Amino acid sequence: MAKKIGVDIGKDTIKIALVRDGKKPGLLWHHSYKIPEGMFQGELMIDHETLKASIFDVLLQHKIKSGSISCVVNDSQSTYDSFVYDGVKKKDIKTMLELELNQKVSGDLTDYEISHYLSSMKKGTVKGIVSSSRTELVDDLVKVFESKKYKLNVIDHPMNAFMKSLKAWGGNRMSTTSYVVLNIGVNTTQVYVINSLELMTNRVIGIGSRDLDFQISGTLNCTMDEAREIKESGFHKAAESGVKIQTVIDSTFSSMFMEVEQMIDDCKEQGKLTDLHGVYMMGNGSKITGIETLLKDVFGVKVQYLGPTDFNLPYTRDIQECLIAAGACIGRRK
Secondary structure (H helix, E strand, O other), rough: OEEEEEEEOOOOEEEEEEOOOOOEEEEEEEEEEEOOOOOOOOOOOOOOHHHOOOOOOOHHHOOOOEEEEEEEEOOOOOEEEEEEEEOOHHHHHHHHHHHHHHHOOOOOOEEEEEEEEEEEEEEEEEEEEEEEEEEHHHHHHHHOOOOOOEEEEEEEEEHHHHHHHHHEEEOOOHOOOEEEEEEOOOEEEEEEEEOOOOOEEEEEEOHHHHHHHHHHHHOOOOHHHHHHHHOOOOHHHHOOOOOOOHHHHHHHHHHHHHHHHHHHHHHHHHHOOOOEEEEEEEEEHHHOHHHHHHHHHHHOOEHHHHHHHHHHHOOOOOOHHHHHHHOOOOOOOO
């Protein structure tokens, strides 16, 4: 079975995983580290060489001297979605997808690379997955991973990579119930509504943990660095100043969670979902003090961190950190 390297480049951390791919994929190793300063300016990757050196240094330190790389970048302008067409010929699918994507992508569709995968074609119904990635981002990644020893093989979408990890390693509870997964990043939150390992709907919402920094900074009249320290310390300084921190958290995330609630209601109306059994959190913002309380108030179900007991994996330290990097290595995009 082939060993593959998965790299998940976030705005705050880089996660790397080594996976044995095959019918029964195995997670062999994973590692995460804080991304070097100055790598990005907004969505633009501006220092390819430093980013490249940091990733290759980690691989060499762990004696991974060559291999095929599957890469994921959390890019708010990329898209990922499922599609179902009735009575459409296979040769017409690409045209149909391009018409739909024209309504979803930011800017001109010619600025994106489009890929799709057909999961089934039965009785005139076509089902599959379509994703788009900015051509500029693809070109950046080619520069970053240009090497004689390592080969960039796949550029995957975070949601696709996560679903592949879930299908490969999700435990019994993940396989038989319906739930929401919130991957709360620095700038955005990825939302998955899942029923028995099938993705019912998904969305990227432009709210992340950095928005809370802005709220704290404005409320306490402090710098962004001070706001981040207050957040990471569990808000003790804010409490001492008399600020009701739960109010600050609510004002930052309430609109996003209401949007997620609407996604769930839509799934129920469409017959995709009956009951919601829980909410799972992962990502940079999932450990924010007080966010669990807000989620329980909004959804009225059990809320928990996505953790080792939710997956059939022997190597489970900090499992949620590597799920997307590992999933990018699994099989084909599906």
